[in-house]
Amino acid sequence: MKKKKMTCITCPIGCLLEVDYELTKKEIISLKSNQCKKGYKFAQDELFDPKRILTTTVKINSRFFKRLPVRSNIPAPKGMIERMVKEIKKIQINLPVKMGDVLAINFMDTGVNIISSATIEQQ
Secondary structure, three states: OEEEEEEOOOOOOOOEEEEEEEOOOOEEEEEEOOOOOHHHHHHHHHHHOOEEOOEEEEEEEOOOOOEEEEEEOOOEEHHHHHHHHHHHOOOEEEOOEOOOOEEEOOHHHOOOOEEEOOOEOOO
16 A cells, blocks of 8 residues: 555645545545545546646747647646647647647547637748
């Protein structure tokens, strides 16, 4: 059994959770200090299937700008973020591009789409 303290970020309270868990069984044994039910789900996700929104930049063909900010449309598996960023850096985008445009669908078979975080219309 392992123990971990973590701050729940699902609501403004920010409970300092104390979690006892079994990693091999992916099971929470006990959870203390949560003030709502969201704390259990947060701890479970963070311990056994952590995900993060991916943010980075890609190259663009423009005289005025060198990079375009991009992000994932949904949280990506935390363990794949570094590999995903390396692959995204290989992408080069032609203008024009609008904020929200999907630049890569189901990127690296994760179910995550990479979308533009800005609008750039000038070449």
